[in-house]
Amino acid sequence: xxxxxxxxxxxxxxxxxxxxxxxxxxxxxxxxxxxxxxxxxxxxxxxxxxxxxxxxxxxxxxxxxxxxxxxxxxxxxxxxxxxxxxxxxxxxxxxxxxxxxxxxxxxxxxxxxxxxxxxxxxxxxxxxxxxxxxxxxxxxxxxxxxxxxxxxxxxxxxxxxxxxxxxxxxxxxxxxxxxxxxxxxxxxxxxxxxxxxxxxxxxxxxxxxxxxxxxxxxxxxxxxxxxxxxxxxxxxxxxxxxxxxxxxxxxxxxxxxxxxxxxxxxxxxxxxxxxxxxxxxxxxxxxxxxxxxxxxxxxxxxxxxxxxxxxxxxxxxxxxxxxxxxxxxxxxxxxxxxxxxxxxxxxxxxxxxxxxxxxxxxxxxxxxxxxxxxxxxxxxxxxxxxxxxxxxxxxxxxxxxx
Numbered sequence: 445x446x447x448x449x450x451x452x453x454x455x456x457x458x459x460x461x462x463x464x465x466x467x468x469x470x471x472x473x474x475x476x477x478x479x480x481x482x483x484x485x486x487x488x489x490x491x492x493x494x495x496x497x498x499x500x501x502x503x504x505x506x507x508x509x510x511x512x513x514x515x516x517x518x519x520x521x522x523x524x525x526x527x528x529x530x531x532x533x534x535x536x537x538x539x540x541x542x543x544x545x546x547x548x549x550x551x552x553x554x555x556x557x558x559x560x561x562x563x564x565x566x567x568x569x570x571x572x573x574x575x576x577x578x579x580x581x582x583x584x585x586x587x588x589x590x591x592x593x594x595x596x597x598x599x600x601x602x603x604x605x606x607x608x609x610x611x612x613x614x615x616x617x618x619x620x621x622x623x624x625x626x627x628x629x630x631x632x633x634x635x636x637x638x639x640x641x642x643x644x645x646x647x648x649x650x651x652x653x654x655x656x657x658x659x660x661x662x663x664x665x666x667x668x669x670x671x672x673x674x675x676x677x678x679x680x681x682x683x684x685x686x687x688x689x690x691x692x693x694x695x696x697x698x699x700x701x702x703x704x705x706x707x708x709x710x711x712x713x714x715x716x717x718x719x720x721x722x723x724x725x726x727x728x729x730x731x732x733x734x735x736x737x738x739x740x741x742x743x744x745x746x747x748x749x750x751x752x753x754x755x756x757x758x759x760x761x762x763x764x765x766x767x768x769x770x771x772x773x774x775x776x777x778x779x780x781x782x783x784x785x786x787x788x789x790x791x792x793x794x795x796x797x798x799x800x801x802x803x804x805x806x807x808x809x810x811x812x813x814x815x816x817x818x819x820x821x822x823x824x825x826x827x828x829x830x831x832x833x834x835x836x837x838x839x840x841x842x843x844x845x846x
Contacts, residue, residue: 447789448517448830450474451484451574455524456505457492460695461716461726462634462742466523468632469639471499474520477776477830484511486574512574518829519576523583523611523633523802529594529600556846578829581608582822583633583815586615588761590788591788592692600622607825609818612765630818631769637749639819643724647751648731648800653794655688657733659743660713663759664703667698669702671739671757671781676709678783682790690733694740735793737777737786744774748808753800755789757781769811773803 452470455463467485474483480501487495490506505511581602589595599622608624610616611632620629634640658679663669679689691706691713693699706713716726716786727750736747739757744767747754756763758778767774777786777794793800 448478448482449482449514450478450518450520451486451512451516451576452520452522453486453574454522455488455527456485456522457487457495457506458695459494459697459718462694462740462745463524464718465634465640465723465742465746466583467495468498469633469636469819470520470522470822471502472639473822474826476823477826484516485655486512490597499622501666505620514575516574516576517578518826519574519579521581521584521605525552525587527584527586527594528588529590533844535827563660579605580822580825581610582817583609583611583630584615585762585765586618603736609821611657612768612827614761616766626796628818628821630821631811631814632742632766633815633818634745635749635769635808636815636819637812638816641723641727641749643727645727645731647805650734650751653687653734653790653797655690655735656682656790657730657731657736657738657743657747658689658691659736659738659740660691660699660702660706661695661739661757661759662699662703662740664701667763669705669759670779671777672702672705674781674783675737675757675786676711678786678790681783681787692716692730692743694743734797735790737790739763744770746809748774748804751801751805753804754792755786755793770804770807771815773800773807 449798452467452474454467454470455510456467471483471485480499481503484503484505485495487504487506490521493507495504496502503511541633543633586598586602589598589718589749602619602622605624605626607626607628608619609628609630610619611630614627616627616629644824656679658675660672661669675753683689693703693715696703696717703713703715714729727746730746733747733752736743736752736754737757737760738744738747738754741756741763744756745761746755748770754767754774756767756776758764758776763778775789777789779789
């Protein structure tokens, strides 16, 4: 009998750390049931050498590749906000030119990628239909939707799933209002650090707030990043008060406009580079900080996994939703992005820092258990498809919690 093939679908291959660890988490469960050679990962880019280096036997191909015309035993939507539509508020001219400038500088360092960009072996095609005996979705986010067409397409794809788990209450409400059955709610899979971080490091001791990590994000659905200027102003004031601050990009190919703005201001930024780094190295780097000011949802999640509190820069609803399990241990800075409001939040956290850290760790552990329950539920569903896990499979995902 021919081996059973599985396709894993996600926003992979963009050097986005959040999507990278989502993929690692899902593969960590899937590979207990399916041999690497039978796993086909659909990426959103045509250049993804780092993924092939991480998993040499797994098959990586961009959306639209002929390989996805085949029939699969299982199609698995592997986490993240894969169903959404954002409407630009206004023409993004300044952001457009900043992105182009940053692109030129990026490809100047890696000219081989420039050739593949203009002469790709396989062009990305998201409209391609995947044919499978069963379809699952795990740790998904659905919405927001700014046009009816995208919403109807999302409902149609999700309706074709035999089982879905979502990561937040709003996504569950969307599925239920759409009449979808078999929808489970668990914390985002990345809260289960044991699924994506092979190190056994414990929480580092955090007593005083001294060093802040400022996680940036380029938001292409606005004319400019309206939070960046007030953020710079607040960071300068924090540094004048004796605190140390460092900018971080967890998705440099996606943050081109924000990175260009930092360069204009001659501000250095630490960037996740999976071509040169491994996950454990970034974890070690992030562990140096005492607080994150994060405009990326998985910056908050990873911070919580490390026992480090965060202030979310609320440029999109996903940040509040993905952090709902952290409750009051995370606060948010939102429009109109007043620098004083951010400074006040940092001051408040500093005054009761040990209490905030303890609260963050307590809720993070609750989220980790929920995420592991979601992984265990996925294992049960995979057993329905493949019957017997691989011989090196663990009996229960929860055993992987540090």
